[in-house]
Amino acid sequence: MSRAWSQRAEPQTVHTLPRTPYAELDAASLSRKLKAADPQAAAELWERYSVRVRALIRRTLGACDEVDDLVQDVFVAAFKDVHRLRDDHALQGFVLGIATHVLRSALRQRGRRKMVELSEADHPTTSPNPEAQRALRRLQALLETLSPDLRLVFVLRHVEQLELTQVAEAMKWSLATTKRRLARARGLVFERAQRDALLCAFLAEGDEP
Amino acid sequence: MAADALGALLRNSDDGRVAPEDHFAQRERLTSALPAVPGSKSHGWRWGAAALLAATLLVGAVGLIWRLASESAPEHAAERQAATDSLSFTVDGVSRTQLGVLLAQETKNSSLEFSDGSQVVLQAGGALRLVRVDADGAGLVLVDGGMHLEVVHAAATRWWVGAGPYTVRVIGTRFDVYWDARVGRLQVDLLEGQVLVDTPWLAEPVQLRASQRLVAQVGVAEVQLGAVESEWVVTSAAGPDVVVARAVEPDGVVTSAVVPDGAVARAVEEPVAASVSALEPKLAAAMARSGLASVGEGLGRRPAHVGALAVLQPKRTNGAASAPSAGGEAVEIRGSEADQAEGKDWSALVAAGEFEQVIAAAEQQGLGEVLVNRNPDDLIALSEAARYTKRASLARKALITLRARFGSSGQVADVAFFLGRLEEQEGDLVLAVDWYGKYADETPGGRFAEQALGRKIVALVRLGQGEAAKEAARAYLERFAGGTYEGIAKEQVSP
Numbered sequence: 001m002s003r004a005w006s007q008r009a010e011p012q013t014v015h016t017l018p019r020t021p022y023a024e025l026d027a028a029s030l031s032r033k034l035k036a037a038d039p040q041a042a043a044e045l046w047e048r049y050s051v052r053v054r055a056l057i058r059r060t061l062g063a064c065d066e067v068d069d070l071v072q073d074v075f076v077a078a079f080k081d082v083h084r085l086r087d088d089h090a091l092q093g094f095v096l097g098i099a100t101h102v103l104r105s106a107l108r109q110r111g112r113r114k115m116v117e118l119s120e121a122d123h124p125t126t127s128p129n130p131e132a133q134r135a136l137r138r139l140q141a142l143l144e145t146l147s148p149d150l151r152l153v154f155v156l157r158h159v160e161q162l163e164l165t166q167v168a169e170a171m172k173w174s175l176a177t178t179k180r181r182l183a184r185a186r187g188l189v190f191e192r193a194q195r196d197a198l199l200c201a202f203l204a205e206g207d208e209p
Numbered sequence: 210m211a212a213d214a215l216g217a218l219l220r221n222s223d224d225g226r227v228a229p230e231d232h233f234a235q236r237e238r239l240t241s242a243l244p245a246v247p248g249s250k251s252h253g254w255r256w257g258a259a260a261l262l263a264a265t266l267l268v269g270a271v272g273l274i275w276r277l278a279s280e281s282a283p284e285h286a287a288e289r290q291a292a293t294d295s296l297s298f299t300v301d302g303v304s305r306t307q308l309g310v311l312l313a314q315e316t317k318n319s320s321l322e323f324s325d326g327s328q329v330v331l332q333a334g335g336a337l338r339l340v341r342v343d344a345d346g347a348g349l350v351l352v353d354g355g356m357h358l359e360v361v362h363a364a365a366t367r368w369w370v371g372a373g374p375y376t377v378r379v380i381g382t383r384f385d386v387y388w389d390a391r392v393g394r395l396q397v398d399l400l401e402g403q404v405l406v407d408t409p410w411l412a413e414p415v416q417l418r419a420s421q422r423l424v425a426q427v428g429v430a431e432v433q434l435g436a437v438e439s440e441w442v443v444t445s446a447a448g449p450d451v452v453v454a455r456a457v458e459p460d461g462v463v464t465s466a467v468v469p470d471g472a473v474a475r476a477v478e479e480p481v482a483a484s485v486s487a488l489e490p491k492l493a494a495a496m497a498r499s500g501l502a503s504v505g506e507g508l509g510r511r512p513a514h515v516g517a518l519a520v521l522q523p524k525r526t527n528g529a530a531s532a533p534s535a536g537g538e539a540v541e542i543r544g545s546e547a548d549q550a551e552g553k554d555w556s557a558l559v560a561a562g563e564f565e566q567v568i569a570a571a572e573q574q575g576l577g578e579v580l581v582n583r584n585p586d587d588l589i590a591l592s593e594a595a596r597y598t599k600r601a602s603l604a605r606k607a608l609i610t611l612r613a614r615f616g617s618s619g620q621v622a623d624v625a626f627f628l629g630r631l632e633e634q635e636g637d638l639v640l641a642v643d644w645y646g647k648y649a650d651e652t653p654g655g656r657f658a659e660q661a662l663g664r665k666i667v668a669l670v671r672l673g674q675g676e677a678a679k680e681a682a683r684a685y686l687e688r689f690a691g692g693t694y695e696g697i698a699k700e701q702v703s704p
Binding site: 047051053059068069071072080101105132136139154155177181187188189190202 | 216226232240338352353373390639674677
């Protein structure tokens, strides 16, 4: 299902760890193993998608204590609900859909809590550029101002780089609704980024030849 | 593109990797927590004393799996350990000291028993996470399925159950919780005591009393309240910006609160005396006489948009509502009778330019009652009158309420367009685009379809959303070539 995911799915396997017996299986075969409640298949599911799911959760929620538990929730739910998967080839999309659902719940729950200002140490980042780090924190704060759905649709499209149809499937919306809400999310992000001097400067740098 | 540049900033900040040992430990944590056989749960399962008894008898015999954090993530063991002075607990009869995930087998319930006498029974096939245990109680997250709780009350008791975006706060009580993670549906059946349910869209928690049921659905800003055993009133889908709370009493009386336009409502069962001020005098008096106690009060995140609330009862005709009095005698509530007696037709008044008269009549009757009881024609007339007299908030309330009460087809099919026009007039182009798009989706053959698409293009251009404008322009030209907005549409699609 998910082309963007497929393109980045392979490098995530941690080769220093013991491989599972199902490392060579294609998605459809792995789905069938999961449906047969084979725990080794669950381990392989973890190998294939956990890094991507964790990245999605962290990029959406920021670094927080609940990330590990949410990743676990995604895979527990995937294992429990895999019998609902009709197209065995669509395993990635299935996991993505569950991750999106878990994230949506987490965001809605979080919406009722007061946002806590995070220190720099709370934002692990691979970027060595301090300007980019500052811009990143501003962007995360900006995304906090969006509703859960708008934040998710923005992340899925512009951070995870999913196709519109993939975003629609993950969000369980029609394509038209997805486009409309994405446009709204983009509009709000752009408008609010324009009001933020640091993000403006960051974007301007990107425009320079 | 700015969105892509910002997306890349976030994408490059975190690749999702963890240290190899953590990756492996978490994989073990997952596989050690999985049940033997995945499969569908029994939706027909019912809670009650029998289930609790059955579960208790199964102590030690069920094949649940309790994932101990220390087995998989030693570095986090200390923080996952229940507080030393906390309640102790057993999982299916086996004493545990660490927090974890409980997955019941597909055919057998599992139980958690706490040293204060409190009990939790997890439905067969369900999954829960015990995330906190201390001296005052415990915090549980129901990942999927149902559970029965009996919490022993003490002075400082502090229990809560999370399920998706909802949280049930407990003091001392017996209740059942069912959470269908797949569709995001929560059901709480309160058998005894009192609980508070927090939802993402209500500023205040919903309070449940004994024998009441609460049903909430993720994605629908709606909470249903009613008697556990009563027949449920199926509500029409409310828009994302509408809160509708309904209660079904054992005697069949339905109460409902509608708050339009992103306002936040509290739909709480509480003594009438505490709520009378929020109601229209006539309505409040009738409620007091009837002993009804269901009230909604607007508590807005955006106070300017908070609407007055009213009570809706099922056997209504022409805006009249009847409620049983304390003595069983029906009390007629006819909030609009003064206007009806005068024979005023709001649509005619609007057509005659008598906008202020319409507003005055509505205010005299009480906006809350008007919004809930008036027919679509009157509400459309009210919205028009409000719009012409620059009362955007009132116009918005009327239109949103129309959609909440009557859906988006037939007589009220054009309401989405009117909302788009209102938001455009108010300068909120993003919302305007949203409503125009919604109208075009819902009513592709509607009388304002061309205008909606055309205005959407204009709004998108003004927002600087070139790609979206181009897409809308293509859609417009396909359907309305030669139309009023052809020029601007062509400008967007031309290379």
